[in-house]
Amino acid sequence: MLLHFFWNLAAFVLALGILITVHECGHFIAARVFKVKVERFSIGFGPILWSRRDSNDTEYAISAVLFGGYVKLYNTQEKSIYYNQGHNNAFNHQHVWKKSIIVASGPIFNFIFSILSYVIIFMIGIPVHKPIIYSIIPDSIIAQSGIQSDVEITSINNIKTHNWNSVRLEIFNSIGKEKLIISTTSINDMCIKTYTINLSHNWFNNLDNPKDPIITLGILPFNTNIVPILSRIQPDSAAQQAGLKIGDKIISIDDQLIHHWESVTTAIKNNPGKNFKISVERENKIINLNLTPNKKNLIHSDKVENIIGVLPKIISDTPTKYYTIHQYSLHAAILQAFKKTWTLICLTTNTLLKLIIGDIKITHLGGPIAIAKGAGESAQSGLIYYLMFLSLISINLGIVNLLPFPTLDGGYLFFFIIEKIKGKAISKKIQNFGYIIGSIMLIIIMCLACFNDISRLW
Template sequence: MATTIVSTVIVLGVLIFIHELGHFLAARKLGVTVLRFSLGFGPRLFGVQRGETDYCLSAVPLGGYVKMLGEDPEEAVDDGDRAQSFAHQSVRKRLAIVLAGPLANMVLGIVLFTVVFAVYGLPRLNTEIGTVTRDSPAERAGLLPNDKVLEINGRQLKAWDDLSETIQREGLEPLVLVVEREGQRLHFRVTPEVREVKNIFGETIQRPVIGITASGSFEVEKVSPFMAVVYSMKQTWSLTKLFFLTVVKLIQRVLPMETLGGPILIAQMAGQQAQEGLMNFLHFMGLISINLAVLNLLPIPVLDGGHVFFLLLEAVRRRPLSLRQLEMAQKVGMAVLIALMVFVFYNDIMRLIPTGLGVPAP
């Protein structure tokens, strides 16, 4: 329990701090006065005043905010302070300040992945075969469990993803596989078949397959610090696309809403990863950091993505939305956000209830 609490505080505290630090540094760099830098919402517990900024900790720890001069449309700003007011900056500058928060989380994800890859190495699911489907192209060609696929059509394979992608790309023609079996290199000619399979979202798709599954065995490839940066950027990009696609699949109801998780699920996973070791914990923190960046970029009022949408709309219309329109949008956005928070808390609580008590667990 103590490990779970401490690890959760570290994960949420660091991610929120970095996010708000992005907004803060961008605002300061562009000459906007920051009135408050708060970790948490609600009543101010304690803090310190430095110049024009109040650095404080607030009562509700689920979030944080940076309050800038002129950020509230109804706030009166003296003529002498307009140059330091957020509302009186150009659209370009305001966009930069708003986007700096999610960007800071992206950068943190890259840094954490780089540390993991540079220190521990790059974990890869290797190309060892776990099972061979009966009456499949692989079985007819003579492939066996525990065979390790080294090459397909002369292309060397480093990981199972390489194998899967090669079959999908070149699988409409016969493939020549080089396989390691008990220390020997053997050659097999396999003709894939197009079959219906499930993708990661549970959708039925058609793709070439040969009828094998991975054994689940991993290998760790040692990489240089430079390549650790390269691989971390690739992983960040892949995760960003995956998280955005997941949001789309949720909206399309391909993925059930019951799969959503909130702070309780994050706490459970943070505790589990902390017990697995520092590298696992840092990698998990990187995943959540990228997830937080994507979540904040969704075009929901009160989130950074909502502000970005309104600023782009202002740039197109060449004038901002009216105060009434902004207030209505903020109310709708807050209602959506509260409903979403209630729903994910419900999902988290239902996961804690043991099955068999007459209540279906999500």
């Protein structure tokens, strides 16, 4: 457990260091191109742990708090009248378009990093899993539509789907819509069947949602196995009140051995309202607990996962005949990298919009703990998956920084737009007020993300 923690932490710190450096290099290089003096290039905030200066009197530093970084540019408004530097190399004396390029170069470098990463990924070879349905979850949205197992999904909303990632993307894009059109073909013949699925507005935000839209709809990818290990526990649920925790493996219910998740659902469904004796394995120890399903949930739901407030662990194993490696030449890899990066930019932007309008619950927002877990898991899977993780986080970092919050790059760009319209810079008083409001909003969002991360651990 401790080794797993340090592995995730190391992968997270490495990812953070790489992406912050890339982002700040964008600001730094653009400033140098326009001959604006850079006073400090820092990875991290707070007390400086290490620093050195170059011939241009720029200080390069690593600071104690690694959650971010900054490039400090020479600004005459921050210096006394006795400061001997000229104005030509001061940031605040540059044309608006130059200042905008310097500020925007950070997010732009994040997008460029993603493109370069995917060029490497596509040249090495990217794994592709054919979207063949292994089974359908009973009573799910897909089960009600009549779609069968052992068929390949060929398109969603008339957009071709060549792998599970493209299926996941199109299903995700359908969140908030009323209908979903899925076309399938049998593995043994080319007969195409099309199904129109009616969606409720809040289908993705159900209590038993495992965050993967494919599984939420009721599709289990090929060779998916649901094991009796708890991957999520709902707050104030019967499971939480019983003392169950994420990672617990259910060994027995009322002294009956449990080998798969279906045994759990059968035992609880056949004895509604009963007080169950549950034995779980936790950190190589057997712990006995008492579980009483919530009576209110028994009335409002017929799913065991809802009744006791848990989600099981889902493991997928794709047979080699449905798994291939796509490798590209340099030219083709560059084209695919641009296409993939643009797709991820659209996906991330779409996700933010769905969070804002409420199609996706704010509880799905992840923070540093979720990122650290993703970093560790991707690094453990290999270089390709770690690069894919870095690319996704880099795009997220670039887009978030373009949001019009005064403390972010997008906030500076917003001020520059107003400056261009008015013909003069916004007063320092208004800017400082904006920074305070922006900082408070970001702190609230970060606290919420951290709360979501912590709630998933218990």
